[in-house]
Amino acid sequence: xxxxxxxxxxxxxxxxxxxxxxxxxxxxxxxxxxxxxxxxxxxxxxxxxxxxxxxxxxxxxxxxxxxxxxxxxxxxxxxxxxxxxxxxxxxxxxxxxxxxxxxxxxxxxxxxxxxxxxxxxxxxxxxxxxxxxxxxxxxxxxxxxxxxxxxxxxx
Amino acid sequence: xxxxxxxxxxxxxxxxxxxxxxxxxxxxxxxxxxxxxxxxxxxxxxxxxxxxxxxxxxxxxxxxxxxxxxxxxxxxxxxxxxxxxxxxxxxxxxxxxxxxxxxxxxxxxxxxxxxxxxxxxxxxxxxxxxxxxxxxxxxxxxxxxxxxxxxxxxx
Amino acid sequence: xxxxxxxxxxxxxxxxxxxxxxxxxxxxxxxxxxxxxxxxxxxxxxxxxxxxxxxxxxxxxxxxxxxxxxxxxxxxxxxxxxxxxxxxxxxxxxxxxxxxxxxxxxxxxxxxxxxxxxxxxxxxxxxxxxxxxxxxxxxxxxxxxxxxxxxxxxx
Amino acid sequence: xxxxxxxxxxxxxxxxxxxxxxxxxxxxxxxxxxxxxxxxxxxxxxxxxxxxxxxxxxxxxxxxxxxxxxxxxxxxxxxxxxxxxxxxxxxxxxxxxxxxxxxxxxxxxxxxxxxxxxxxxxxxxxxxxxxxxxxxxxxxxxxxxxxxxxxxxxx
DNA sequence: TTTT
DNA sequence: TTTT
Numbered sequence: 001x002x003x004x005x006x007x008x009x010x011x012x013x014x015x016x017x018x019x020x021x022x023x024x025x026x027x028x029x030x031x032x033x034x035x036x037x038x039x040x041x042x043x044x045x046x047x048x049x050x051x052x053x054x055x056x057x058x059x060x061x062x063x064x065x066x067x068x069x070x071x072x073x074x075x076x077x078x079x080x081x082x083x084x085x086x087x088x089x090x091x092x093x094x095x096x097x098x099x100x101x102x103x104x105x106x107x108x109x110x111x112x113x114x115x116x117x118x119x120x121x122x123x124x125x126x127x128x129x130x131x132x133x134x135x136x137x138x139x140x141x142x143x144x145x146x147x148x149x150x151x152x153x154x155x
Numbered sequence: 156x157x158x159x160x161x162x163x164x165x166x167x168x169x170x171x172x173x174x175x176x177x178x179x180x181x182x183x184x185x186x187x188x189x190x191x192x193x194x195x196x197x198x199x200x201x202x203x204x205x206x207x208x209x210x211x212x213x214x215x216x217x218x219x220x221x222x223x224x225x226x227x228x229x230x231x232x233x234x235x236x237x238x239x240x241x242x243x244x245x246x247x248x249x250x251x252x253x254x255x256x257x258x259x260x261x262x263x264x265x266x267x268x269x270x271x272x273x274x275x276x277x278x279x280x281x282x283x284x285x286x287x288x289x290x291x292x293x294x295x296x297x298x299x300x301x302x303x304x305x306x307x308x309x310x
Numbered sequence: 311x312x313x314x315x316x317x318x319x320x321x322x323x324x325x326x327x328x329x330x331x332x333x334x335x336x337x338x339x340x341x342x343x344x345x346x347x348x349x350x351x352x353x354x355x356x357x358x359x360x361x362x363x364x365x366x367x368x369x370x371x372x373x374x375x376x377x378x379x380x381x382x383x384x385x386x387x388x389x390x391x392x393x394x395x396x397x398x399x400x401x402x403x404x405x406x407x408x409x410x411x412x413x414x415x416x417x418x419x420x421x422x423x424x425x426x427x428x429x430x431x432x433x434x435x436x437x438x439x440x441x442x443x444x445x446x447x448x449x450x451x452x453x454x455x456x457x458x459x460x461x462x463x464x465x
Numbered sequence: 466x467x468x469x470x471x472x473x474x475x476x477x478x479x480x481x482x483x484x485x486x487x488x489x490x491x492x493x494x495x496x497x498x499x500x501x502x503x504x505x506x507x508x509x510x511x512x513x514x515x516x517x518x519x520x521x522x523x524x525x526x527x528x529x530x531x532x533x534x535x536x537x538x539x540x541x542x543x544x545x546x547x548x549x550x551x552x553x554x555x556x557x558x559x560x561x562x563x564x565x566x567x568x569x570x571x572x573x574x575x576x577x578x579x580x581x582x583x584x585x586x587x588x589x590x591x592x593x594x595x596x597x598x599x600x601x602x603x604x605x606x607x608x609x610x611x612x613x614x615x616x617x618x619x620x
Numbered sequence: 621t622t623t624t
Numbered sequence: 625t626t627t628t
Binding site for chain 3: 162164228230259261262
Binding site: 311312313315316317318319320321343344345346360361362383385389390391392403404405406408 | 466467468469470471472473474475476498499500501515516517538540544545546547556558559560561563
């Protein structure tokens with residue numbers, strides 16, 4: 001009896017992070033920028049950027065991990081989800097994420113943004129150790145119903 | 156060069172809050188529940204509810220303030236926006252909101268939820284003094300480009 | 311590399327038609343009205359109604375056939391598809407349809423429109439013989455890739 | 466009380482046609498391809514292309530006429546509209562169009578498709594005489610409420 | 621053919 | 625805090 005749908009077209013701020021749950025489920029996370037032009041009070045054209053935390057699971061995570069990179073323009077369809085976690089100081093914090101269920105790469109050839117990779121081939125996998133995200137806090141009590149990754153989430 | 160679009164169909168958890176900026180711009184805020192059914196590991200049907208902070212401005216705010224109420228089912232179209240504020244303890248916090256640019260009341264007659272008002276007529280205006288939101292922190296440094304409410308935001 | 315998405319909220323003009331392909335795949339069709347208010351040149355408020363041909367397949371078709379009825383308000387998500395057929399006079403005609411992949415009933419209790427059934431229980435199944443649609447022409451050369459109903463479509 | 470929304474990401478099949486109503490309102494039309502991959506019965510990957518007739522009005526029409534061209538990838542948001550007309554033989558025909566209310570060019574630099582123009586600058590205006598669309602029939606009885614172009618539509 |  |  002309800003709808004929770006998000007549609008984004010934007011560019012990745014960094015290469016995506018691809019990790020695996022202990023049970024082996026792939027999870028990709030990346031931040032996506034959308035920007036909006038507007039006129040300020042002086043009539044000057046300004047730009048405001050919104051950063052979205054995007055999460056993809058399983059097969060879609062693998063695809064994101066392989067083919068997306070910093071600067072890439074993508075279409076994302078998903079839902080909004082807010083989860084809470086405790087930071088190092090024990091404060092409860094909330095983070096809102098977009099759980100992607102569809103992704104389309106846009107501007108195929110030549111629109112590879114400012115990223116370090118520009119080829120259409122899969123990005124090279126970086127070692128897991130250097131793969132720690134700074135931006136997204138760890139899931140402490142995770143429960144994403146549709147996918148049931150019944151164990152710790154690696155971010 | 157980007158798209159930031161949200162589509163929600165859900166029910167209001169409470170009556171909306173309607174306030175005015177010093178410059179006279181109307182602002183309505185309300186929380187909207189969307190829920191999702193899923194099967195847990197035991198195969199039991201479960202429900203997970205997501206709460207969305209919705210903000211409407213100007214004419215749309217007036218309409219929301221007048222016609223929406225607790226339990227009402229609505230269609231919302233808007234964009235995702237995250238702003239930061241400092242809580243009482245001086246900690247920087249972030250809140251993600253849906254800035255509505257379209258609202259449609261659904262299920263008109265008879266689907267008035269569990270709210271206190273059930274008529275199609277405007278809800279009675281409550282005194283501004285009792286109108287303080289608990290749920291949404293004050294805007295300290297607000298800048299919503301399209302609307303430019305150039306002064307303090309009352310929540 | 312592309313997106314084809316439709317989101318509709320409207321009311322059924324008639325009860326849906328539920329049929330089965332020779333291979334046993336369920337197909338539901340119904341027309342859905344969306345309407346728009348506008349001011350004419352004289353400043354009079356007018357209404358313009360748009361009728362959408364909606365098609366649902368398989369499990370979603372069964373649900374539509376069982377629970378939807380004339381007047382019911384629904385949310386539909388799907389894609390636009392145009393197919394051609396030859397009418398009785400041998401003229402090539404085109405019909406644009408919305409192939410639904412998600413449906414949500416709205417305004418649950420009390421918003422059952424002007425239909426003949428108002429209960430939440432499944433609508434009674436009518437005999438297949440009386441089930442011929444007037445409104446949607448027969449598929450002659452049908453190919454809906456995702457579903458591959460590899461045989462004649464009964465409308 | 467209803468929603469009629471379309472979201473497309475696709476590529477233009479030709480340069481857009483830009484015309485003006487007698488009253489001076491700009492109208493741009495173009496066809497947009499979206500395509501979908503699927504597996505056929507033999508498990509072979511196939512592609513199915515859907516062509517959408519897109520119409521834009523006024524300022525958006527001018528922008529489309531100036532900056533879009535064959536092959537360009539765009540994001541379109543709008544509504545579905547079906548209108549009827551009589552063809553040369555006096556047969557009533559129906560055409561379904563997407564009336565755009567938002568357009569975003571995608572894949573900015575380098576993703577200019579197979580078109581004849583590849584620069585970011587405005588396309589050169591072609592003489593109106595050579596501007597007759599083959600693909601979209603003339604409006605005979607046109608009434609687009611929000612815009613009220615109160616005269617003949619040039620296609 | 622629906623609904624407000 | 626809603627709704628089914």
